[in-house]
Amino acid sequence: MQILTLELTNVKNYEHARYTFTPGVNAIVGPNGAGKSTIIEAIGYALFDALPYTAAEFVREGTRTGSIAVTFLSDYDERPYRVERRFGSTNSYAIYDEEFQARVCDGKSDVMASVRRQTRTEDAIDLA
Numbered sequence: 001m002q003i004l005t006l007e008l009t010n011v012k013n014y015e016h017a018r019y020t021f022t023p024g025v026n027a028i029v030g031p032n033g034a035g036k037s038t039i040i041e042a043i044g045y046a047l048f049d050a051l052p053y054t055a056a057e058f059v060r061e062g063t064r065t066g067s068i069a070v071t072f073l074s075d076y077d078e079r080p081y082r083v084e085r086r087f088g089s090t091n092s093y094a095i096y097d098e099e100f101q102a103r104v105c106d107g108k109s110d111v112m113a114s115v116r117r118q119t120r121t122e123d124a125i126d127l128a
Contacts, residue, residue, distance in 0.1 A: 001119045002073040003043065004080060009067045010060040010088075012038045046070045046085045047115055049108065050128035055087040064089040071098060074118040081118060083111065 003021050008014040013035050028036045041058070044050040046068040051058060059066040065088035073080055080098035094106035095114050105114050112127065121127065 001075050003070060004073060005069075005071040006039065006043060007067075007069040008038070008042055010063040011042055011058060011066045011068060012060060014038065015060065042068045043070055044128075045087075046083045047072070048127040049112060055091075059088040072118070075120045076118045081114075083115070 002023060005021065006017075006019045008017045010016075013033075017035075019039065028039055030036050041051060045055075045058070047070055055066075065086055067084065067086045069082055069084045071080055071082045081104065082096045082098055084092070084094050084096065086092045092106065093108050093111050095104040095111055096102065097104050105111060115121075115127065116123065
């Protein structure tokens with residue numbers, strides 16, 4: 001899997017941010033408190049349902065709902081997909097096919113099954 005973009009809205013200290021990643025290794029640099037860990041946590045939460053604290057703590061202070069969108073290139077069919085996750089007072093979790101602009105699936109169990117398929121990950125492996 002190659003992550004192509006990450007978009008954050010009302011996530012921790014980010015009001016809105018969009019990052020584009022290139023093939024190969026990407027470095028995330030910045031001073032303490034700049035939000036480097038938040039970038040990694042957001043990717044983990046969107047793709048693997050892994051978050052080291054509650055979703056409520058992940059929402060930017062003073063707002064009610066946060067969202068993450070991760071676009072990635074699939075290992076399964078080498079096509080781009082976008083995972084969108086909203087959390088806080090409004091919750092949703094879905095995957096979209098970027099080429100066809102269509103929803104592939106929604107709901108945690110279906111999204112996690114699709115991520116497993118797209119990353120060619122065995123069921124026995126804990127994604128979190």
